Every structure is written in structure tokens, then in C-alpha cells.
Amino acid sequence: MPIDAAKALAAEPRSSEITWTSKDVQLYHLGIGAGVPATDPGELRYTLESRLHVLPSFATVAGSGAPGVISGLSLPGVEVELARVLHGGQTLEIHRPIPAEGTATATNRLAAVHDKGKAAVLVLRTEVADADGPLWTNDASIFVRGEGGWGGDRGPSQRLDAPTGDPDRTVERPLREDQALLYRLCGDWNPLHADPEFAALAGFERPILHGLCTYGIALKAVVDTLLGGDVTRVRSYTTRFAGVVYPGETLRIRMWRREGSSRVAVSAVERDDAPVLADTVVRHS
Numbered sequence: 001m002p003i004d005a006a007k008a009l010a011a012e013p014r015s016s017e018i019t020w021t022s023k024d025v026q027l028y029h030l031g032i033g034a035g036v037p038a039t040d041p042g043e044l045r046y047t048l049e050s051r052l053h054v055l056p057s058f059a060t061v062a063g064s065g066a067p068g069v070i071s072g073l074s075l076p077g078v079e080v081e082l083a084r085v086l087h088g089g090q091t092l093e094i095h096r097p098i099p100a101e102g103t104a105t106a107t108n109r110l111a112a113v114h115d116k117g118k119a120a121v122l123v124l125r126t127e128v129a130d131a132d133g134p135l136w137t138n139d140a141s142i143f144v145r146g147e148g149g150w151g152g153d154r155g156p157s158q159r160l161d162a163p164t165g166d167p168d169r170t171v172e173r174p175l176r177e178d179q180a181l182l183y184r185l186c187g188d189w190n191p192l193h194a195d196p197e198f199a200a201l202a203g204f205e206r207p208i209l210h211g212l213c214t215y216g217i218a219l220k221a222v223v224d225t226l227l228g229g230d231v232t233r234v235r236s237y238t239t240r241f242a243g244v245v246y247p248g249e250t251l252r253i254r255m256w257r258r259e260g261s262s263r264v265a266v267s268a269v270e271r272d273d274a275p276v277l278a279d280t281v282v283r284h285s
């Protein structure tokens with residue numbers, strides 16, 4: 001069996017040192033569409049080193065290592081083809097504001113393996129701390145097609161009731177044709193996002209945008225429109241990747257403000273508002 005759940009869960013955690021600089025932060029922000037308009041004071045918080053604030057979703061690429069969706073495939077007990085893997089969801093908990101430059105220890109372990117029948121879901125947990133203590137915890141849900149059916153635990157449902165009423169804010173974010181090529185420079189080199197032949201092998205008509213790029217774009221929209229541009233107000237951020245995005249499309253981001261949190265839904269405008277991010281919650285102060 002390509003996935004040995006018991007072996008994978010029993011594997012020892014892996015720790016490594018990660019380092020990032022303000023240049024890495026700026027590149028990430030550009031990769032998710034920051035800097036338009038280039039001289040806007042709100043955008044300069046993301047692009048100019050003398051004013052730099054770190055959007056919390058930078059945690060998903062800090063250190064420029066392979067993201068959970070790829071590194072999870074190298075764990076003991078996990079042997080699957082990359083073309084059968086999709087990023088199912090992401091949860092990020094922020095313990096304190098991320099510095100613009102830093103060195104920290106990242107510890108990875110498999111937190112859960114779920115049997116969904118026709119697929120398996122691996123939950124890879126990454127806990128990051130520096131000399132001053134915990135910084136963030138990332139959970140990446142890795143969906144592996146065709147690897148379920150061994151009778152294991154199905155795990156919890158990620159589905160939430162849909163938000164009610166009209167959204168408090170709706171914004172649209174056009175994507176560049178080269179958005180995925182730019183975002184790849186942050187460390188996710190999966191050919192699914194650049195190589196048409198590999199994308200076709202995975203069942204897509206052309207390369208798709210990284211789910212974590214859309215994830216960052218949506219969080220930036222919430223911070224900029226609901227949180228006054230204050231990145232330090234974000235406490236946690238979770239989403240389920242409900243559909244693909246193609247570079248060059250336009251994202252429609254709907255936001256419902258709640259006490260201490262905001263619900264978010266993201267869709268692709270040109271494809272009749274096809275869902276992209278669902279069950280999305282940003283918890284904040």
C-alpha cells in the first residue's frame with residue numbers, strides 16, 4: 001500500500017533551521033499581487049523595506065523550503081505520485097507577529113491520516129519557533145487521489161454552514177498571466193503551476209495557480225479592507241481549497257464581518273463565480 005498510515009504517524013518529527021530576509025518577504029508580497037498601485041502608502045507597507053509589515057500568510061513560504069504539500073510526500077510510509085496530489089486545505093495559527101528578518105527552527109510531523117474512501121488526506125503540521133518562543137503553526141491538508149479505502153478514520157468534516165446575508169465587503173483582484181511563475185520563486189517548484197504537459201497529466205487544461213497564492217491574496221484583501229491594514233491583528237486563518245484558479249483570471253473576494261472573526265468566500269469571476277476558497281475563516285482582534 002503506497003500509504004502506510006501507522007508507519008507515517010509513528011515517524012519521528014523532523015526539525016530544520018529556516019532563515020528569511022526582508023527581500024524574501026517583499027518577493028512573497030509581490031507574488032500575491034501587492035504593489036498595485038506602486039506608490040500607494042498602503043501597498044508600500046508590503047513592498048518598501050523601510051516600512052515593511054509581514055502578512056501572516058508569509059509563514060507558508062518562510063525559509064523557501066518545499067511547502068507541506070510536497071515535503072509531506074517524503075515522509076516514511078508515504079509513496080505517492082506528485083501528479084495525484086492536491087492541496088486540500090490550510091490552517092495557520094499566528095502566535096506573535098512575524099519579523100521581517102529571522103532565523104527559526106521548523107519542526108514537521110504528520111498529525112493525521114484520514115481515509116476518505118477514494119482518497120487519503122494527510123495533515124502535515126509545521127511548528128516554528130525562534131529564540132523568543134513559538135512564532136506560528138501551519139497545518140497543510142494533502143489530498144491524495146486513489147489512495148483511500150483501507151478502512152481508516154475518515155476524520156472531521158471541514159464543511160461549514162454558508163455565511164448568511166449579503167457580504168459586508170466585496171473586492172475583485174485581477175491576476176497576472178505570469179502570477180504562478182512569479183509566485184514559484186517563493187519556493188514551490190511544483191511543475192503543475194508552470195509546465196503545460198505536467199498540468200495535462202494531472203487532468204488540467206493548463207497550469208493552475210498555487211492554492212497558497214490565492215490564500216495569500218485573500219488574506220491581504222481581508223487585512224486591507226476589514227482590519228485597517230494592520231497585519232498584527234490576524235490570529236488564525238483557515239481555508240478549504242474548493243476549486244482551481246488559472247493565471248489571468250479575476251478573483252472575487254466576499255467578506256462577512258463577525259465578532260472576532262471574518263468569513264470569506266473566493267470565486268473565479270470569468271467562470272461564473274466558480275468556488276475557489278470555501279469554509280474560510282480569519283480570526284482577528
